[in-house]
Amino acid sequence: MTAPADPDAPQDMARAQDALVVFTPSGKRGRFALGTPILTAARQLGVDLDSVCGGRGICSKCQVAPSFGAFPKLGVEVREDALSPWNQVEERYRAKRGLAPGRRLGCQARVMGDVVIDVPPESQVHKQVVRKRAEAREIVLDPATRLYYVEVPEPDMHNPKGDMERLRDALAEQWGLAHAQGDLRTLQGLQAALRAGEWKVTVAVHQGAQTGGARIMQVWPGYHEGPILGVAFDVGSTTIAGHMVDLASGQVLASSGLMNPQIRFGEDLMSRVSYAMMNPGGAAEMTRAVREALNALIGQLCAEARADRGAVLEGVIVGNPVMHHLLLGIDPRELGWAPFALATSDSMELWAAEIDLEMHPDARLYILPCIAGHVGADAAAVVLSEAPHQSDDLVLIVDVGTNAEIILGDRRRLLACSSPTGPAFEGAQISAGQRAAPGAIERVRIDPQTKEPRFRVIGSDLWSDAPDFDGRSVTGICGSGIIEAVAEMRMAGIIDEDGAIGSAEATGSARCVPDGRTHAYVLHDASAEGGPRILVTQADVRAIQLAKAALTAGAQLLMDKMGVEKVDRVVLAGAFGAHISPLHALVLGMTPDCPVEKITSAGNAAGTGARIALLNAAARREIETVVRRIEKVETAVEPRFQEHFVNAIAIPNKAAPYPELAKAVTLPNPRFGAGAEGEGGSEGGRRRRRRPRG
């Protein structure tokens, strides 16, 4: 590929026969013979410059930006004629497709003098995929499925190798991609494509780890720009989230989600396992349901991205062990009892068709490994996304959901467990609870003086005390709303440390109303206008206490195993985790004590982990290795779990100190529980509450 003397080259023989080329931002540099294409120089120096067409001036992926003038820091002076003039290929490309000012095609522009070449981010093969959070791992684009443009030698009667074998050899020679094999469907279409493209084709190659090398999934005549797409799924007990990405750019083209239709067989994991055990064919029914849902979701994503199912060449799936097994058609009954044996714990490579997913007919799937019988591929994906194994800090990651996964560790050691929090955090088991949807209360503030609430509902920017707020539009309270409500009630002295709601007399608020043998707090009352009346009942508070106690007890068990009394930071993951206010989580004691500013939300980290595995094949090997060294803790058989759990029912906690919380907020200390009313606990609470915060 190194070019001989270029016809456009100035014939001034007094000039040096080679020139210095400096690439930015890598800083890589070297001397090259005059006439060397920039792409060739980049390859020889190992500079990350993309090219699908292999330097044939077709794909324009190798665009570079030359700089001219004096660069004292680099020790280079770049003359205006440091690159060969525009040639026909570049002119044609610019006329047909446009080329931004200052850009050249790296495969066409040739070195004619010392030059500084900037490789813009979009021209790098291993592009950085942008993530918004500073603390999150970087995602480098390096997918398992890629396009290659190849020129294949024509058949020759004296060398009777098949078309496939000549394509394979061309891939090895032109792209260093050895031993590629073709899927059967590829073989069926190969001869027509080669001839239609006049022996120039673009191929999609998947490089799996388990299938023994590169497999050609499709062949297109000539240069094919794509897109080639991938989907990443996080199959949760309640919701299924999906992202569609462009495998060439790493861009997310569509994101969507839908309810897991298995809900009709049982709200939580154990009820679905029971359904499988009690009903012959029940597991198969649930398998069908979730596969249909994934197909519907692929349809939604394709519609949103205006893409064709046939262009979806790859998928990555994560999910908890029960979801994982049901999706794969494995009866989950063994996950219902000790020792919670997984059918398989390793990562898997499958054909999408093996589990009936409607994508490209030969699309490949990658399923992340499971960590243990209760800690699934979703938790592995969280690890991949949050990278605790690369953290110097000791980080606690809590994936909040119906079944919470908890990971504690740093680059030295990792522990994991799961804890059955139940569906309270998702608004279930709450009297006015509902899913996060328009009309649901999601933010709550209670004035510690007046004990009057104000709130915001999903779908509106107005707080409830704004003049235009329509009180009739409120429909219920969602997971993050109930957490804030209970935490605010605790801060306002409406509930005590044990979670008991005080009476109107004890709290001094008429919003505390009798509710059977206990009290409830009236968060919203629009009944006069024909609207709803939303209460936070004693049972609601109890449900949140039990859920958060399970979460904290799990975390504390891991801390015991690790031999630590505090963590450096906390990450709240899960779609729902993204909406929890760190301060309120801490007040509630949902997490161990930690500086408030060290509690962050990771959003749907499992989904992000799936997306990382889709975009970067090395990340698959990474998580497979990391998962093997995660120490699994089974909460069900650890005697200390129960003790931590009982202590964690208190708000924030009966036993564990919360000095960091105390720095942020001083909690009042009333006593409303059995026998407390007469002891003036509420008075003491009220007194404390009146102190200014700070």
Place this chain on the structure above:
Amino acid sequence: MTAPADPDAPQDMARAQDALVVFTPSGKRGRFALGTPILTAARQLGVDLDSVCGGRGICSKCQVAPSFGAFPKLGVEVREDALSPWNQVEERYRAKRGLAPGRRLGCQARVMGDVVIDVPPESQVHKQVVRKRAEAREIVLDPATRLYYVEVPEPDMHNPKGDMERLRDALAEQWGLAHAQGDLRTLQGLQAALRAGEWKVTVAVHQGAQTGGARIMQVWPGYHEGPILGVAFDVGSTTIAGHMVDLASGQVLASSGLMNPQIRFGEDLMSRVSYAMMNPGGAAEMTRAVREALNALIGQLCAEARADRGAVLEGVIVGNPVMHHLLLGIDPRELGWAPFALATSDSMELWAAEIDLEMHPDARLYILPCIAGHVGADAAAVVLSEAPHQSDDLVLIVDVGTNAEIILGDRRRLLACSSPTGPAFEGAQISAGQRAAPGAIERVRIDPQTKEPRFRVIGSDLWSDAPDFDGRSVTGICGSGIIEAVAEMRMAGIIDEDGAIGSAEATGSARCVPDGRTHAYVLHDASAEGGPRILVTQADVRAIQLAKAALTAGAQLLMDKMGVEKVDRVVLAGAFGAHISPLHALVLGMTPDCPVEKITSAGNAAGTGARIALLNAAARREIETVVRRIEKVETAVEPRFQEHFVNAIAIPNKAAPYPELAKAVTLPNPRFGAGAEGEGGSEGGRRRRRRPRG
């Protein structure tokens, strides 16, 4: 597995603490501690002693025959108590299943003194599969798919590996079978099987070359005896032949065949390629037809072997390039014109389901490599069966069929070509021609003196001159019959070197009757009794001349390339090749000159090659390597082919000398052709004919 002191062992401490064990027929020997099981001793010495259950006294595959008394040649004296007495496991096995006299279970019988142990053939893992022909290669049983009995550790909450991963580790530990992965269906059934078998299971493992290692195809609870079956198919243009074998014993359980239903789309290869080109969807129609035929054939084989389709775990398929492509769903049009480009030439591993074959749902297929665009996987299978690459002699292999494949070579060099002989050898294009079926004339003799014929038909042991022979039962003449007829006519002076049939006057036989402007020979006339009148016409002789000329020209082209003037031996392959008499083939000049006794028949060598690849995985690697070094000769572009062809139209040949033939038989030399009648050529012929032969 080496046993500690055995409770049954005599406590006589004066005896040596170890003893000599000599295995026959291998002659391997070694000293072992008293109490060592024979199976353990065999394994340590590398003696080929089978065991599926891994020495647990279940499978009885490790049966051995101890010998007692003096063995001066081996230098051993074996006492009656040289082995431990029968234990409970052996007694139970003998009671339940029977054990031949003199046999012990190798895993139970322990060394108690110097002993000679014979390993009978059926107890060897790498059994020799019996072939009848001395010159054919040996087949050693070593299939890609095997059964293993494994004991899997129970799951443990503190080590949350999946069931599959524990099975994989057990396979590695107990059988040295590393990195086995499970098919999805295996995973789906794994947990139930492990528990039903109380953590003891039998697994079928397929070790592919392209799928990156061992894959577990099925799991059975406890010890599963099988059978596990394989099928080998030779897909010919006219017929499809199939064998079903027991993969554990190598035994052929059933053999069957049927017509290739693609015949309705065209008799020969080129007419099928044309059909694909002329009719949209035509290739797909032919693909469906051949796949349906294979499924029907699998059904026939299962019925004959009283086996279940689900037990058929593996298949091997060979066929010519057009059959190969059509079966795989690849449009064969490129094989219809130069440069005859194959879609793929390499061997392939597929799931049977990928080409709709109804076997075990995860059954694997192996397709042999193709040699060139006209020399297919069937020719590769012939090479595997006849092993010219292991031959010291220079061997010419001719696979006679509608399209003949010709291979020439020895261990140093191999050449191959194909030659379009057309269907004359199969009885087509012959006036009274028919397929080889009851009633067809298959053997012909003509008295050189009287020129009276006698013949035999398929389905009868009588010659036609026997008193009980029923002349009305004759229906036609098959391929081997017409070859013998023409050769006998040549030997009897009824036709001349150019193939012209002489008149009654010229030949002196009233059986030579006028037939238009030429003559015909009346082979059989039962018209008086209402039976048939079978003629060999001039056109019939011409058809055979053209067919055999193509064959010989191809062989001679290869001899030119090889730079030789004669070959050491000739193998006639193809179902039809088996029925050709070597002398008659030589008289006809179907093969180059060669001593008659050096011409042998290999039967359906392609089918045998497929069976070898089914029974021995190493044979697959062998043929893949050998095929790569076969030099392909394309007859269509070789100018000398035409010259050889023209010369080979003569019987036996216009140009090539046939000294070996002359040693066996002296051919008369009449001249009946244009201008020959008046020149006394027939007289000369007649004179020579009257000389005694020898």
